Amino acid sequence: MTCDEAKILLHALLDNELDAGHAREVEAHIAGCPDCAAEFAAQREMQRVLADTDLRYAAPASLRARIEASLP
Numbered sequence: 001m002t003c004d005e006a007k008i009l010l011h012a013l014l015d016n017e018l019d020a021g022h023a024r025e026v027e028a029h030i031a032g033c034p035d036c037a038a039e040f041a042a043q044r045e046m047q048r049v050l051a052d053t054d055l056r057y058a059a060p061a062s063l064r065a066r067i068e069a070s071l072p
């Protein structure tokens with residue numbers, strides 16, 4: 001497996017979208033390739049941070065009141 005192929009499959013591996021055979025191939029490549037291992041670690045960290053972050057933004061009550069007031 002080349003680095004280009006591994007990098008494409010890294011994301012699928014992180015999302016648990018690979019079958020066992022492809023997952024093993026990517027993991028074997030990562031184990032022997034510091035470059036892809038670093039990329040994998042960075043992507044995993046990004047995924048973890050995004051999962052921990054509350055990305056929902058609650059609109060202020062005044063905005064809700066204005067919208068409701070404008071509705072027929």
Ligand SMILES: [Zn+2]
Binds near residue numbers: 002006029035037
């Ligand atoms: Zn590589």
